[in-house]
Amino acid sequence: xxxxxxxxxxxxxxxxxxxxxxxxxxxxxxxxxxxxxxxxxxxxxxxxxxxxxxxxxxxxxxxxxxxxxxxxxxxxxxxxxxxxxxxxxxxxxxxxxxxxxxxxxxxxxxxxxxxxxxxxxxxxxxxxxxxxxxxxxxxxxxxxxxxxxxxxxxxxxxxxxxxxxxxxxxxxxxxxxxxxxxxxxxxxxxx
Amino acid sequence: xxxxxxxxxxxxxxxxxxxxxxxxxxxxxxxxxxxxxxxxxxxxxxxxxxxxxxxxxxxxxxxxxxxxxxxxxxxxxxxxxxxxxxxxxxxxxxxxxxxxxxxxxxxxxxxxxxxxxxxxxxxxxxxxxxxxxxxxxxxxxxxxxxxxxxxxxxxxxxxxxxxxxxxxxxxxxxxxxxxxxxxxxxxxxxxxxxxxxxxxxxxxxxxxxxxxxxxxxxxxxxxxxxxxxxxxxxxxxxxxxxxxxxxxxxxxxxxxxxxxxxxxxxxxxxxxxxxxxxxxxxxxxxxxxxxxxxxxxxxxxxxxxxxxxxxxxxxxxxxxxxxxxxxxxxxxxxxxxxxxxxxxxxxxxxxxxxxxxxxxxxxxxxxxxxxxxxxxxxxxxxxxxxxxxxxxxxxxxxxxxxxxxxxxxxxxxxxxxxxxxxxxxxxxxxxxxxxxxxxxxxxxxxxxxxxxxxxxxxxxxxx
Numbered sequence: 001x002x003x004x005x006x007x008x009x010x011x012x013x014x015x016x017x018x019x020x021x022x023x024x025x026x027x028x029x030x031x032x033x034x035x036x037x038x039x040x041x042x043x044x045x046x047x048x049x050x051x052x053x054x055x056x057x058x059x060x061x062x063x064x065x066x067x068x069x070x071x072x073x074x075x076x077x078x079x080x081x082x083x084x085x086x087x088x089x090x091x092x093x094x095x096x097x098x099x100x101x102x103x104x105x106x107x108x109x110x111x112x113x114x115x116x117x118x119x120x121x122x123x124x125x126x127x128x129x130x131x132x133x134x135x136x137x138x139x140x141x142x143x144x145x146x147x148x149x150x151x152x153x154x155x156x157x158x159x160x161x162x163x164x165x166x167x168x169x170x171x172x173x174x175x176x177x178x179x180x181x182x183x184x185x186x187x188x189x190x191x
Numbered sequence: 192x193x194x195x196x197x198x199x200x201x202x203x204x205x206x207x208x209x210x211x212x213x214x215x216x217x218x219x220x221x222x223x224x225x226x227x228x229x230x231x232x233x234x235x236x237x238x239x240x241x242x243x244x245x246x247x248x249x250x251x252x253x254x255x256x257x258x259x260x261x262x263x264x265x266x267x268x269x270x271x272x273x274x275x276x277x278x279x280x281x282x283x284x285x286x287x288x289x290x291x292x293x294x295x296x297x298x299x300x301x302x303x304x305x306x307x308x309x310x311x312x313x314x315x316x317x318x319x320x321x322x323x324x325x326x327x328x329x330x331x332x333x334x335x336x337x338x339x340x341x342x343x344x345x346x347x348x349x350x351x352x353x354x355x356x357x358x359x360x361x362x363x364x365x366x367x368x369x370x371x372x373x374x375x376x377x378x379x380x381x382x383x384x385x386x387x388x389x390x391x392x393x394x395x396x397x398x399x400x401x402x403x404x405x406x407x408x409x410x411x412x413x414x415x416x417x418x419x420x421x422x423x424x425x426x427x428x429x430x431x432x433x434x435x436x437x438x439x440x441x442x443x444x445x446x447x448x449x450x451x452x453x454x455x456x457x458x459x460x461x462x463x464x465x466x467x468x469x470x471x472x473x474x475x476x477x478x479x480x481x482x483x484x485x486x487x488x489x490x491x492x493x494x495x496x497x498x499x500x501x502x503x504x505x506x507x508x509x510x511x512x513x514x515x516x517x518x519x520x521x522x523x524x525x526x527x528x529x530x531x532x533x534x535x536x537x538x539x540x541x542x543x544x545x546x547x548x549x550x551x552x553x554x555x556x557x558x559x560x561x562x563x564x565x566x567x568x569x570x571x572x573x574x575x576x577x578x579x580x581x582x583x584x585x586x587x588x589x590x591x592x593x594x595x596x597x598x599x600x601x602x603x604x605x606x607x608x609x610x611x612x613x614x615x616x617x618x619x620x621x622x623x624x625x626x627x628x629x630x631x632x633x634x635x636x637x638x639x640x641x642x643x644x645x646x647x648x649x650x651x652x653x654x
Contacts, residue, residue: 030255034330037339054335054626055630056328059639061647062318066325099535117318135313140644151313176316184319187327188257
């Protein structure tokens with residue numbers, strides 16, 4: 001792909017991406033033009049600021065955290081190029097039908113992404129501080145510090161089965177067992 | 192050349208049309224269909240067989256991603272029948288949030304909940320909706336796409352600038368494109384440039400005429416006709432084909448005309464049928480000179496950027512203008528910036544606070560097939576934009592005059608603005624958005640995020 005955005009999507013790259021991610025060619029092309037729209041300076045990659053410019057992401061309480069996850073886990077050095085971008089988005093394709101599942105968009109991948117929204121030090125555990133951070137982002141100044149702490153403690157104590165005062169990925173998945181995470185975390189890409 | 196110029200001048204003065212432009216546009220239509228057919232045939236043969244090829248082409252407003260109904264963040268108040276203040280909107284969207292999230296929570300294992308306020312429960316899965324909505328916004332959001340040219344068209348109009356990716360399709364298409372290029376740049380463009388010079392000459396002559404002509408009323412009396420003729424010449428510069436609807440609702444003197452804004456050409460389009468006093472910020476350079484010259488033929492209201500922030504002063508000037516009997520109606524674009532003609536964004540309430548004057552809404556709808564009129568000011572400056580316009584095929588536009596509206600008794604100016612916007616959106620087939628056009632260059636205010644946090648908190652509380 002290179003870092004030059006004005007190189008148009010080459011045919012072999014296109015085929016490769018479609019095969020690996022499961023997107024159709026039209027979907028990839030549309031996502032590519034979306035990428036170019038967001039890449040205002042036309043440099044071949046997106047930065048945090050580019051993503052934060054999107055008003056709906058900007059006003060989302062978890063907007064910055066989402067961008068953190070995207071930039072750190074899928075891009076590098078505050079840059080994400082188109083290939084990384086599309087492999088990230090491939091995770092969120094619906095995986096209901098057997099034929100549309102690739103290695104990227106399994107239910108576990110989606111849950112893993114959610115887990116990563118909490119677990120920023122990548123130790124495979126959501127500890128008290130990480131939970132507190134997310135809670136603060138979600139409720140802002142509407143709840144007192146102490147009350148937030150209480151809520152966090154309550155949540156951990158409910159879900160922590162092995163007593164290590166943090167939530168592992170297995171415990172996380174268990175609590176979301178009853179929710180159709182695949183459905184809620186999937187986006188319907190139109191072509 | 193001179194004879195053609197004289198002909199155009201005469202036609203403009205008498206408001207006749209030879210029908211040349213309509214014929215031209217029809218021929219173009221056929222050529223485009225032909226070119227698209229070739230392109231589609233080529234594409235189908237290239238595509239792999241497992242894709243069910245959709246024969247319905249993409250419309251310029253189709254989304255990339257289908258939004259789910261449990262989005263916790265809602266910004267559009269797209270029901271024009273909602274009366275009352277924004278408070279109603281908030282409670283309304285809160286309710287829909289609760290019910291949609293409620294069904295998800297039913298599935299989840301419910302731990303016993305206390306009824307007291309201090310017993311708020313947070314579940315790890317509560318971040319799902321916000322995360323998904325954030326991702327959806329990254330893939331496709333309602334706002335960013337309004338500030339760049341609308342997406343691919345069904346029919347390719349032989350302009351490389353509208354192609355997302357220019358692929359080599361076939362020799363025939365490339366030949367057609369090249370032919371089109373030559374016609375546009377070497378035949379149409381010089382012709383239009385001459386007309387443009389003619390228009391400038393007319394403007395200068397009339398300015399001189401009015402300055403030295405005795406009598407104070409000259410400006411108001413002759414200004415009207417001079418303006419219209421000027422704009423008719425200008426519209427021929429862009430090969431504009433304008434269709435007016437409902438001309439009985441043309442704005443009258445002592446009123447305010449509001450319209451959606453897509454490009455600087457909007458002014459020319461509207462001025463071919465009616466003369467207006469414009470209101471806007473004083474620009475420098477080329478545009479500033481244009482403003483000063485135009486001021487000779489009509490009473491326009493230009494203000495300094497620093498004054499613009501003082502809304503009272505501007506409103507005062509507008510009120511004074513309206514009260515003078517023969518003054519032209521004021522033309523104003525409440526969006527404040529150019530939007531790409533697929534939607535209308537928030538109308539600034541400034542001009543809706545002037546309750547003495549009726550508001551005449553106008554919807555301007557461009558047909559993108561022959562030339563995209565949207566001015567992307569971060570991509571092209573005014574001069575480049577004008578060149579682009581003069582080398583397009585034509586500008587085809589529908590102007591819909593709408594019945595006058597006045598503020599209702601218990602309505603505040605924000606709601607009135609919203610009501611007018613909804614009427615324009617409905618007529619033009621635009622998406623009615625609550626987002627501010629200022630987001631083109633600025634980030635949303637902190638308040639919005641805090642509002643979302645509040646909504647989440649309320650939702651947690653009431654579970």
